Amino acid sequence: MRVLSVASECAPLVKTGGLADVVGALPAALADFGVDMRVMLPGYRPVMHLLNDAHVIWQDPALFGGAARVLEGRAGGLDVLIVDAPHLFDRPGGPYLDEDWRDWPDNIDRFAALCRAAEAIAAGQWHDWQPEIVHCHDWQAGLLPYFLKQSHVPVPSVLTVHNIAFNGSTAADAVRRLGLDAADFHPDGYEFWGQVSTLKAGLVWADAITTVSPTYAKELTTPQFGLGLEGVIRAREGDLTGILNGIDTETWDPSRDAHVVQFDTAEGKRRATRALKEELGLPPGEGPLAVVVSRLSAQKGLDLLLEALPGFLDRGGMLALLGSGEPALEQGWRDAARQHPGVAVRIGYDEALAHRMMAGGEAVLVPSRFEPCGLTQLYGLRYGAVPVVARTGGLADTVIHANAAALATGVATGIVHDPGSVAALSGALETLADLYADRDGWTSIIRRAMSHPVGWDGSAERYAALYRSLSSSRTE
Known part of the structure; x- marks a missing residue:
C-alpha cells in the first residue's frame, strides 16, 4: 500500500x-x-x-x-x-x-x-x-x-x-x-x-x-x-x-548507544549515573538523580517543578535539566542551579547530552499540565530512568503507577501524579525518594521499566x- x-x-x-x-x-x-x-x-x-x-x-x-x-x-x-x-x-x-x-x-x-x-x-x-x-x-x-x-x-x-x-x-x-x-x-x-x-x-x-x-x-x-x-x-x-x-529503539538503545556509557542491566546503569554526575559537576550523593529534558514552558509544568524542588533536594535528591524555552523559566532554573549544589542546568539542546541524561538519570520527570503522548517518558523507560509523570494524555497510557498492588505484582514502571498541582508533584517526588531507598525494590522497577515495550x-x-x-x- x-x-x-x-x-x-x-x-x-x-x-x-x-x-x-x-x-x-x-x-x-x-x-x-x-x-x-x-x-x-x-x-x-x-x-x-x-x-x-x-x-x-x-x-x-x-x-x-x-x-x-x-x-x-x-x-x-x-x-x-x-x-x-x-x-x-x-x-x-x-x-x-x-x-x-x-x-x-x-x-x-x-x-x-x-x-x-x-x-x-x-x-x-x-x-x-x-x-x-x-x-x-x-x-x-x-x-x-x-x-x-x-x-x-x-x-x-x-x-x-x-x-x-x-x-x-x-x-x-x-x-x-x-x-x-x-x-x-x-x-x-x-x-x-x-x-x-x-x-x-x-x-x-x-x-x-x-x-x-x-x-x-x-x-x-x-x-x-x-x-x-x-x-x-x-x-x-x-x-x-x-x-x-x-520510539526508534535502534537509535535509543542503551546497550549500543555511542553517546553513553553502554549498559543493558540495572546494575550496569550505575556506571552511567556516575559518569553523568561527573560531567555535570554534581556531588556523588546518596539520593536519586532525577533528570528533565524538555521545552521550558508552563505546559510542561516546569514552573510547578521549581516550586517542588526544595523539598526533593531536602530528601537528598539531585536534579539535572536540559532545555530551553520561556525566558522567565530559563532564568528561574539558572537561579536554582546557582543556589543549590545538587542542581545542574544546561540551557539549550544537545542530542548527545540528552542521551547521556537518559542513561545516567535514575528518574525522568515529566510533570506536564497536558501531554498528547510524550516521548521523554518512553526514552526513560528504555534507559531505566524511572518516569515520574502527570496523569494526562499519553503519560497516563504508558506508565504503570507504583502503588501497592503494582509493586506487589511486579508490574510498576514509574510514578504517576495528578497534573497541575505542586502538592501532587511534591508527593510524587517523596514517593520517588522512598522507593529509591529500597535498593532491591528500586532495581526491580528499573528492570521492569527497561523491559516495557516502547517501539513502534x-x-x-x-x-x-x-x-x-x-x-x-x-x-x-
Whole structure:
C-alpha cells in the first residue's frame, strides 16, 4: 500500500519537537506491514542540503507567489518528496520562526503551498507513484483533506493531531488567497471564532482522525483539552482513534548507544549515573538523580517543578535539566542551579547530552499540565530512568503507577501524579525518594521499566490496519 505522509518536519532532516521523530520513524515501522510510505516536506535550507539523487516530478510556475517544484529523492535514509519553493522555504531561522524567534508572517501561505503540492501528487501528477492514502500531520497539513475533497481527488485522508494547542488560525481575509470556497466559511466548516483554522478544516474533511494516545483522544472531546474544537471532535468521535507513539529503539538503545556509557542491566546503569554526575559537576550523593529534558514552558509544568524542588533536594535528591524555552523559566532554573549544589542546568539542546541524561538519570520527570503522548517518558523507560509523570494524555497510557498492588505484582514502571498541582508533584517526588531507598525494590522497577515495550510495532500495525480499512471503503 502506498501512503504519502505530509508534514512540516521530519527527523533526522529537520526537527523542533516530537512530531519530527514520529514522522521520521513511521516509514521504517510501517514497511514491516506492507506499507510503502513517502514523506513530503517543505524544502527548508537544511533539507535541501541533505537531499540526494533528486529529480523533478511536478512544477508550478506560480505557487503562492513564486515558482515551485516537487523533487523526489533520498535524504536521511528516507524516500522523500521535497517542495522546492525558495520564496517560501529558503530562509534563515527555523521552520516556523525567523532568526529573532518571531513567527514568519506568511506561515499559513507557506504550509498551504505544501498542501497544494501534496494535492497534485495525490491526484496522480507523478505517474510513477500515486498514493492510495494521504496521511496529514497537524495544522500545517490540515488544509490537504479539504483540498482533496474540493478537487474531488478520490484518495482518502488521515489527519493526526499531535497537539491541538496549535490550530493554524488566520484572518478571514485569507479565504480567497488560500483558494478556499467562501461557502465553507461557517461553524460547521473551517471557520473558527471568525477566523480560518487549517486544523479545523482537517478535522472536518479528513476521512479519519487519529491522535497520539487513547487518553488524549478522550481528553480532546472536553472543553479543557479541546480548546474550542471539542464540538467538531465530538461530532467526528466515531472516526477518531488514539494510537500511541513509539520510539526508534535502534537509535535509543542503551546497550549500543555511542553517546553513553553502554549498559543493558540495572546494575550496569550505575556506571552511567556516575559518569553523568561527573560531567555535570554534581556531588556523588546518596539520593536519586532525577533528570528533565524538555521545552521550558508552563505546559510542561516546569514552573510547578521549581516550586517542588526544595523539598526533593531536602530528601537528598539531585536534579539535572536540559532545555530551553520561556525566558522567565530559563532564568528561574539558572537561579536554582546557582543556589543549590545538587542542581545542574544546561540551557539549550544537545542530542548527545540528552542521551547521556537518559542513561545516567535514575528518574525522568515529566510533570506536564497536558501531554498528547510524550516521548521523554518512553526514552526513560528504555534507559531505566524511572518516569515520574502527570496523569494526562499519553503519560497516563504508558506508565504503570507504583502503588501497592503494582509493586506487589511486579508490574510498576514509574510514578504517576495528578497534573497541575505542586502538592501532587511534591508527593510524587517523596514517593520517588522512598522507593529509591529500597535498593532491591528500586532495581526491580528499573528492570521492569527497561523491559516495557516502547517501539513502534504495535502502533504501526494499527496505522496499517486503518489505512487498509479506508482503502477498502473507497473501493466498495
